[in-house]
Amino acid sequence: MELRGEPADIVALDRAAVLESVRLVGEARPGDWRRPTPCDRWTLRELVAHMAAQHHAFATAARGEGAGARAERGERAGATAERGERAGATAERGERAGATAERGERAGAAARRPPDPWDDPAGAYRSAAGTVLDAFARPGTTDRPFVLPEISARTVPGHRAIGFHFIDYVVHAWDVAATLGLRVLLPEPVLRAALPIALAVPGGEARRAPDSAFRPALPPDPGRRSAPSAGEPTGSDGSGTLSLILTCLGRHPGWTPPDTR
Known part of the structure; x- marks a missing residue:
């Protein structure tokens, strides 16, 4: 063209x-x-x-x-997630603290969620x-x-x-x-x-x-x-x-x- x-x-x-x-x-x-x-x-x-x-x-x-860049970011995110899993296993021993952290994660995810364009x-x-x-x-x-x-x-x-x-x-x-x-x-x-x-x-x-x-x-x-x-x-x-x-x-x-x- x-x-x-x-x-x-x-x-x-x-x-x-x-x-x-x-x-x-x-x-x-x-x-x-x-x-x-x-x-x-x-x-x-x-x-x-x-x-x-x-x-x-x-x-x-x-x-x-x-x-390619998206795939590379995906790999990095996967490595970060894996490290997070290991940290999560350690944190699981503190059930009460873990529950509090989970609620914090949900609140953080809600805060990071982009506004719905349909609004x-x-x-x-x-x-x-x-x-x-x-x-x-x-x-x-x-x-x-x-x-x-x-x-x-x-x-x-x-x-x-x-x-x-x-x-x-x-x-x-x-x-x-x-x-x-x-x-x-x-x-x-x-x-x-x-x-x-x-x-x-x-x-x-x-x-x-x-x-x-x-x-x-x-x-x-x-x-x-x-x-x-x-x-x-x-x-x-x-x-x-x-x-x-x-x-x-x-x-x-x-x-x-x-x-x-």
């Missing part, structure tokens, strides 16, 4: 898309989280949870903490977005290989990985906007940068898989044979660059939520 422009530009482009998605998610009200979305079988709450999880996964990869989906999403933006902004990130098992069995160059993230959040921003009946407010230069990436996403049967990020491309508007001129509108009304991005990735630009009454 080729990106136009300097690799560093992709960080700024991605930031624009992510911040727009944060703005749109922030518009959701308590009664909106059960709304259906353009993503098959996902409610808005489930879509936003997925978006947040992807931010954390990409942030982990950007920091160089891929599968505040917009807040959890905003936090996740900040995490990935901070990770991408670190010097050298575009040159660092990313470990992204969901995308490739091999490492992915940083600028290309961020390009994947960028196009994903241009589309997810629209998913949220369409669900809420809002308009995506991404500048035309951002959308024009996203279009060649969208066109380069591989097609084929893989897009029909249930867990595919994108569906098979839809037929283009028969009246359009090229990218729109700079003066054309963009949005969810079926015209402009955003519409071309959506159709080539299997989204219907005119999608509206079904009547759930």
Whole structure:
């Protein structure tokens, strides 16, 4: 997948898309989280949870903490646990002290447990977005290989990985906007940068898989044979660059939520 422009530009482009998605998610009200979305079988709450999880996964990869690093941390944690077992055997002789320690452990685990993102989906999403933006902004990130098992069995160059993230959040921003009946407010230069990436996403049967990020491309508007001129509108009304991005990735630009009454 080729990106136009300097690799560093992709960080700024991605930031624009992510911040727009944060703005749109922030518009959701308590009664909106059960709304259906353009993503098959996902409610808005489930879509936003997925978006947040992807931010954390990409942030982990950007920091160089891929599968190997996780395995190494797991080994260290296992060694620590083994030492803890030996210490536990000693502590078991003091039954009363052990019971007190156990209650302390449960209290400590409860204190360390992260807040449930379902309690505040917009807040959890905003936090996740900040995490990935901070990770991408670190010097050298575009040159660092990313470990992204969901995308490739091999490492992915940083600028290309961020390009994947960028196009994903241009589309997810629209998913949220369409669900809420809002308009995506991404500048035309951002959308024009996203279009060649969208066109380069591989097609084929893989897009029909249930867990595919994108569906098979839809037929283009028969009246359009090229990218729109700079003066054309963009949005969810079926015209402009955003519409071309959506159709080539299997989204219907005119999608509206079904009547759930």
